[in-house]
Amino acid sequence: MTTSTTESRALDEVKIGGLGSSRKRVEDDRFIRGKGNYVDDVVLPGMLHMEILRSPLPHARIKSIDTSRAWAIPGVHLVLTGEMMATRNLAWMPTLSYDTQAVLATDKVRFQGQEVACVIADDPYIAKDACEAIEVDYEPLPVIVNPVQGLAPDAPVIRDDKVGQADNVVYHWEVGDQAGTDRAFEQADVISTLECHYPRSHPSPIECCGSVADFNRATSKLTFYVTSQAPHIVRAAVAMVAELPEQMIRVISPDIGGGFGNKVPIYPGYVCSILASILLERPVKWIEDKTGNLISTGFARDVYLKGEMALRRDGKILAFRMHTDADHGAFFADAQPSKFKIGLMHSAFAAYDVPVAHLTARGVYTNKAPGGVAYRCSFRVTEAMFFQERMVQAAADDLGIDQAEFRRMNFVADDDFPHRTPLGFLTDSGQYAKCLDVGLQAIGYENFKAEQAQARQRGKLLGLGISTMTEPLGAGNSREYDILGIKMFDSAEIKVHMSGKAIVRTGAKTQGQGHETTWAQIVAHELGIPADDVVVEEGDTDTAPFGMGTYASRSTPVAGAAVAMAARKIRAKARKLAAHLLEVSEEDIEWELGRFYVRSSPQRGASIQECAMAAYSNMPDGMEPGLENTSFYDPPNLTWPFAVYIVTVEVDPETGVWDVLRMVAVDDCGVRINPMIVEGQIMGGLTEAYAMASMQFITFDADGNCVGSNYMDYLLPTAWETPGFELHSEVVTPCPHHPIGAKGIGECAAVGGPAAFVNAVMDALGETGVRNIDMPVLPDRVWEALTYRRDVSGHPPVRQD
Numbered sequence: 001m002t003t004s005t006t007e008s009r010a011l012d013e014v015k016i017g018g019l020g021s022s023r024k025r026v027e028d029d030r031f032i033r034g035k036g037n038y039v040d041d042v043v044l045p046g047m048l049h050m051e052i053l054r055s056p057l058p059h060a061r062i063k064s065i066d067t068s069r070a071w072a073i074p075g076v077h078l079v080l081t082g083e084m085m086a087t088r089n090l091a092w093m094p095t096l097s098y099d100t101q102a103v104l105a106t107d108k109v110r111f112q113g114q115e116v117a118c119v120i121a122d123d124p125y126i127a128k129d130a131c132e133a134i135e136v137d138y139e140p141l142p143v144i145v146n147p148v149q150g151l152a153p154d155a156p157v158i159r160d161d162k163v164g165q166a167d168n169v170v171y172h173w174e175v176g177d178q179a180g181t182d183r184a185f186e187q188a189d190v191i192s193t194l195e196c197h198y199p200r201s202h203p204s205p206i207e208c209c210g211s212v213a214d215f216n217r218a219t220s221k222l223t224f225y226v227t228s229q230a231p232h233i234v235r236a237a238v239a240m241v242a243e244l245p246e247q248m249i250r251v252i253s254p255d256i257g258g259g260f261g262n263k264v265p266i267y268p269g270y271v272c273s274i275l276a277s278i279l280l281e282r283p284v285k286w287i288e289d290k291t292g293n294l295i296s297t298g299f300a301r302d303v304y305l306k307g308e309m310a311l312r313r314d315g316k317i318l319a320f321r322m323h324t325d326a327d328h329g330a331f332f333a334d335a336q337p338s339k340f341k342i343g344l345m346h347s348a349f350a351a352y353d354v355p356v357a358h359l360t361a362r363g364v365y366t367n368k369a370p371g372g373v374a375y376r377c378s379f380r381v382t383e384a385m386f387f388q389e390r391m392v393q394a395a396a397d398d399l400g401i402d403q404a405e406f407r408r409m410n411f412v413a414d415d416d417f418p419h420r421t422p423l424g425f426l427t428d429s430g431q432y433a434k435c436l437d438v439g440l441q442a443i444g445y446e447n448f449k450a451e452q453a454q455a456r457q458r459g460k461l462l463g464l465g466i467s468t469m470t471e472p473l474g475a476g477n478s479r480e481y482d483i484l485g486i487k488m489f490d491s492a493e494i495k496v497h498m499s500g501k502a503i504v505r506t507g508a509k510t511q512g513q514g515h516e517t518t519w520a521q522i523v524a525h526e527l528g529i530p531a532d533d534v535v536v537e538e539g540d541t542d543t544a545p546f547g548m549g550t551y552a553s554r555s556t557p558v559a560g561a562a563v564a565m566a567a568r569k570i571r572a573k574a575r576k577l578a579a580h581l582l583e584v585s586e587e588d589i590e591w592e593l594g595r596f597y598v599r600s601s602p603q604r605g606a607s608i609q610e611c612a613m614a615a616y617s618n619m620p621d622g623m624e625p626g627l628e629n630t631s632f633y634d635p636p637n638l639t640w641p642f643a644v645y646i647v648t649v650e651v652d653p654e655t656g657v658w659d660v661l662r663m664v665a666v667d668d669c670g671v672r673i674n675p676m677i678v679e680g681q682i683m684g685g686l687t688e689a690y691a692m693a694s695m696q697f698i699t700f701d702a703d704g705n706c707v708g709s710n711y712m713d714y715l716l717p718t719a720w721e722t723p724g725f726e727l728h729s730e731v732v733t734p735c736p737h738h739p740i741g742a743k744g745i746g747e748c749a750a751v752g753g754p755a756a757f758v759n760a761v762m763d764a765l766g767e768t769g770v771r772n773i774d775m776p777v778l779p780d781r782v783w784e785a786l787t788y789r790r791d792v793s794g795h796p797p798v799r800q801d
């Protein structure tokens with residue numbers, strides 16, 4: 001190829017797989033061939049298998065545990081009980097929220113499915129049989145399945161193990177300006193109210209949780225394979241709980257078959273497999289079964305939301321107040337920033353320009369599995385956005401103002417960033433009204449309103465629901481965000497080999513999000529090394545730099561930023577190497593993608609690959625050899641993506657069945673590294689949103705039995721049930737503080753989606769006076785609402801006898 005001296009020789013970024021390239025996911029090569037390497041694929045010589053005995057009762061005192069029959073079964077190597085764990089100070093462990101959690105129950109069981117004993121045997125079947133041979137004598141206690149029962153004055157104290165715990169309250173928390181909010185309510189023309197329940201939901205990844213612990217007595221080293229979204233946190237926790245020196249613990253998260261938040265907490269099974277391996281000096285594998293996963297691992301939501309909005313007649317929002325009661329189950333085991341007890345619930349209404357607000361929150365212990373925070377949510381933002389958009393719709397209806405118009409007039413304006421929200425966040429950027437306009441245009445808003453009116457005359461119920469969301473993604477900054485005191489930041493390391501190929505490692509851990517593809521794209525963008533020449537590795541604490549892991553869509557905002565920053569350090573060194581190769585001073589060097597050149601004669605240049613070779617073979621005097629660097633990135637702020645989701649539905653008033661007619665999604669996550677992966681994230685999130693809104697829940701009967709511990713009761717939508725989604729990507733507001741302008745996207749659709757579906761059904765029910773149907777909006781609930789013209793609550797039932 002001949003080029004004139006003035007013509008740029010920069011590489012074509014999309015062709016080398018840089019930003020904006022819809023590069024195919026490199027990890028899929030092994031996944032679609034069935035060649036992934038999951039925890040259950042790890043097989044070590046002499047490995048034993050562990051199974052867990054779980055409590056059938058939700059609340060009971062343990063009178064005795066007889067393990068003699070289990071020990072007698074051939075092939076059984078060890079039976080662990082709480083009593084044995086206690087001799088090593090391991091019957092309880094600290095949670096990631098400064099609470100404690102039973103590893104194996106000693107005094108009481110506190111939820112159905114709680115871990116009571118473990119058997120380690122030659123194979124999982126022997127271990128399971130031996131679990132059934134353990135005899136536990138339980139004395140049943142009264143059961144609490146919701147916060148109302150938990151807060152009753154005569155309620156039994158679930159956490160009687162905690163010194164000074166006289167009731168079932170986990171915490172009281174508040175934020176905002178109560179007096180100012182009260183004054184604003186006095187000025188209101190109209191006050192709108194809403195109460196609803198965001199039900200428990202469950203991430204249900206294809207792969208359950210599991211671990212293989214391999215303690216080697218000869219080296220004193222523990223190698224721990226685990227399904228964790230945050231392997232470095234696991235290493236720290238194991239060091240703390242098992243009192244092993246941190247340098248002797250190697251945590252490896254291999255391929256992960258979906259996480260969705262389920263794989264953030266530390267589970268008793270992990271701890272038991274480690275202790276068993278130490279005691280037996282053999283590798284011990286624990287793989288949770290589906291029911292074990294559904295019944296006992298990190299749930300999400302289960303929060304009661306109540307709020308009021310002070311409104312001026314012309315539609316201006318003057319203030320809001322909100323109260324939430326969160327059902328935390330028996331242990332406060334959420335992983336979340338320690339300063340904020342109810343996660344980032346106070347992000348509610350962050351997209352709206354509201355002068356003053358007040359939020360109170362209370363956490364309550366119940367006889368349910370610990371949970372609250374996981375499932376595609378940046379720390380309870382899902383509940384915050386759901387309530388926000390349900391409330392906004394109710395307020396628009398109360399005022400008789402068009403729902404789209406009401407949103408538009410109250411949005412934070414494009415030129416009003418950074419914007420301080422009344423509950424203390426600083427949102428960074430956005431074009432909210434533009435996103436809304438794109439969505440309304442796409443759905444054909446004006447036409448729909450006419451169709452809806454005509455349909456009503458024919459007795460058909462059409463509804464249109466709008467939901468917006470802005471989500472704080474990318475914790476920290478470290479000033480405000482920590483988990484157990486460990487500041488939230490992340491890291492990346494890049495090593496460029498002499499041939500100009502590279503390896504990137506980060507402290508994040510992909511579970512299906514495609515980091516192996518996208519981190520290489522950031523390197524391609526920053527250095528001009530083709531993405532195919534860059535391999536990405538995550539999840540091994542012996543090789544990866546420290547990081548807080550992948551959840552709350554923090555990887556792109558934090559670890560991704562670290563990749564860009566590390567690449568820039570590499571480029572700075574490569575520039576010196578280029579100056580040396582070209583025999584000019586560094587000041588005379590310019591950069592274009594993939595190449596340095598001499599400013600005065602652009603045809604004289606050195607490619608990044610030539611610089612890499614020079615780092616190993618021809619460096620200037622006094623320069624350290626090699627081309628590697630690490631960056632620790634402490635973000636200045638969270639990134640704030642924005643989205644508008646619009647759904648149209650048709651409700652059959654005879655049966656309550658509703659069908660989605662169309663769904664339009666407008667997501668603005670700043671610069672898209674890989675547009676195809678971003679679309680995949682949005683479609684996956686919308687599918688989960690549809691599932692939560694329409695069919696999915698895990699509830700408990702009045703006796704505390706978990707309903708939904710199998711896939712007959714807990715429904716996952718297939719491609720057959722899932723509606724089609726129309727995605728729009730034309731609105732791009734680059735994040736002003738992120739090195740490549742990207743914002744997180746991993747959870748947006750699951751966060752903002754549910755309210756769009758519910759709002760659509762509520763809109764269809766229009767003139768019935770029904771204000772709320774709790775999720776899942778099952779046909780019988782819709783029928784009940786229509787037939788009896790009343791709200792339908794999804795609260796778990798309470799025993800009447």
Ligand code: MCN
Nearest residue numbers: 258259260376512518551552553554555556673674745746
């Ligand atoms: N991306 C991009 N451009 C952007 C933003 C993101 O190309 N502007 C890409 C990223 O590089 C990454 C993916 O999109 O490959 C998601 O990035 P990000 O938003 O940073 O989210 P995380 O990587 O931190 O993933 C976490 C998020 C969470 S918290 C849950 S829960 C969830 C989700 O991701 N779990 C998932 N999506 C999931 N997708 C799959 N397949 N499996 C899970 O378990």
Ligand code: CUM
Nearest residue numbers: 261376377551552
């Ligand atoms: Cu809250 S689920 Mo994701 O943050 O792993």
